[in-house]
Amino acid sequence: MRKLFFILCIVAAFNGISEDAVRPPKPPADFDNDTPPKSVESVSKVQSQKPSSIEEDEPKPETKKNKSVAPKLVWTDCTKPIFSNGILVEIKKVQLGGMEVYQPSPTAFNPRRTLLTILADPLGIIVELTNSKTGKKMEVTSFADTGIKLTDKSGNDYRALPVNAVRKGQTIFGTQALYPNKTETDILLFEAPVAGFKELYLELPGDAIGSDEPLRFKIPAKQIVDYYHKMK
Numbered sequence: 001m002r003k004l005f006f007i008l009c010i011v012a013a014f015n016g017i018s019e020d021a022v023r024p025p026k027p028p029a030d031f032d033n034d035t036p037p038k039s040v041e042s043v044s045k046v047q048s049q050k051p052s053s054i055e056e057d058e059p060k061p062e063t064k065k066n067k068s069v070a071p072k073l074v075w076t077d078c079t080k081p082i083f084s085n086g087i088l089v090e091i092k093k094v095q096l097g098g099m100e101v102y103q104p105s106p107t108a109f110n111p112r113r114t115l116l117t118i119l120a121d122p123l124g125i126i127v128e129l130t131n132s133k134t135g136k137k138m139e140v141t142s143f144a145d146t147g148i149k150l151t152d153k154s155g156n157d158y159r160a161l162p163v164n165a166v167r168k169g170q171t172i173f174g175t176q177a178l179y180p181n182k183t184e185t186d187i188l189l190f191e192a193p194v195a196g197f198k199e200l201y202l203e204l205p206g207d208a209i210g211s212d213e214p215l216r217f218k219i220p221a222k223q224i225v226d227y228y229h230k231m232k
Contacts, residue, residue, distance in 0.1 A: 075201060075218035085211040086133040087140070087178070089204070092126045092185075094219055096192060098227030099124035100168040116168065120228065122161050122189040123150075125202065125219075126169065129209065130183040141175040141208040142186050149203040150190045156197075161189040197221060 076082055081090040099119045131138050150158040167187035178184055193200060200219040206212055 073216060075216045078202075078217045078219045078223055082215050082217070083132070084206060084213065084215060085138075085209050086131065086136075087138060087209045087211075088130040088132055089209070089215055090128045090130075091202075091217055091219070092128050093124075093225065094126075094223060095124045095225040095227055097121060099187075099189060102166040102168060119189070121192050123158070123192055123224075124167075125188040125190070127186045127188065127204075128183050129172070129178060129186060131178045131180050134180055136180060138178045138210065139175060140172065140178045140184070140210075142170075142172045143204050143208050144186065144188055145174060146205040146208050148188060148205065149201075151201045151203075152193060152197045153199060154194070154197070156194055158191040158193060158200075161191065200224075 078091040078094065081088050083089075097120050099122055101117055101119060103115055103117045127143060129140055144160065144162075148160050150160070152158075167189070169185050170187045171184045172186045176184075198221055200221075202217045202219060204215040204217075206214050
């Protein structure tokens with residue numbers, strides 16, 4: 001090695017090349033003669049590694065889409081009142097059969113005369129409305145003139161009966177004023193329910209009392225007065 005270096009120096013002297021130009025390059029400071037060179041495989045592994053600052057996009061777990069579920073309806077027991085828009089709505093009585101109405105007399109001598117008639121079949125529901133607002137009268141409409149609904153757990157719908165007569169005790173006719181601290185009575189008539197029913201569901205439109213939400217009552221069979229004992 002020394003002989004080769006000496007020869008190169010002589011040649012460089014003749015050709016005008018400095019000694020530094022032919023000196024072999026120095027190894028880097030951290031070069032270790034005892035460290036074996038890295039294999040091609042290890043180099044490829046290092047090159048394949050990604051910088052820690054670059055995060056690989058991991059697949060996100062699939063989440064179940066929230067299905068729209070209809071809110072559960074709340075039904076108030078008929079023994080409890082519902083307070084809405086300043087009006088207290090109470091079911092005072094539910095009776096199967098024996099509902100009394102005033103109907104025109106069939107005699108031609110006095111067409112204005114009315115007779116008290118007992119209806120055998122219809123289911124009657126007596127509702128009372130009380131204005132709880134101080135110093136303000138409210139406009140109310142008979143529930144009988146709105147889209148009232150009566151159903152049961154078996155899916156039966158019972159029609160409201162339009163009776164061409166005045167129901168005994170009724171004080172609400174069409175739309176009228178309900179004065180503060182005053183109570184008026186509304187009487188509803190429906191088809192008789194099927195035998196063996198356990199519970200009825202009455203829905204009264206809130207529009208009748210100026211409310212946006214309907215009023216929902218559940219009527220257990222035990223709360224119904226069976227006038228002719230037809231339910232047994």
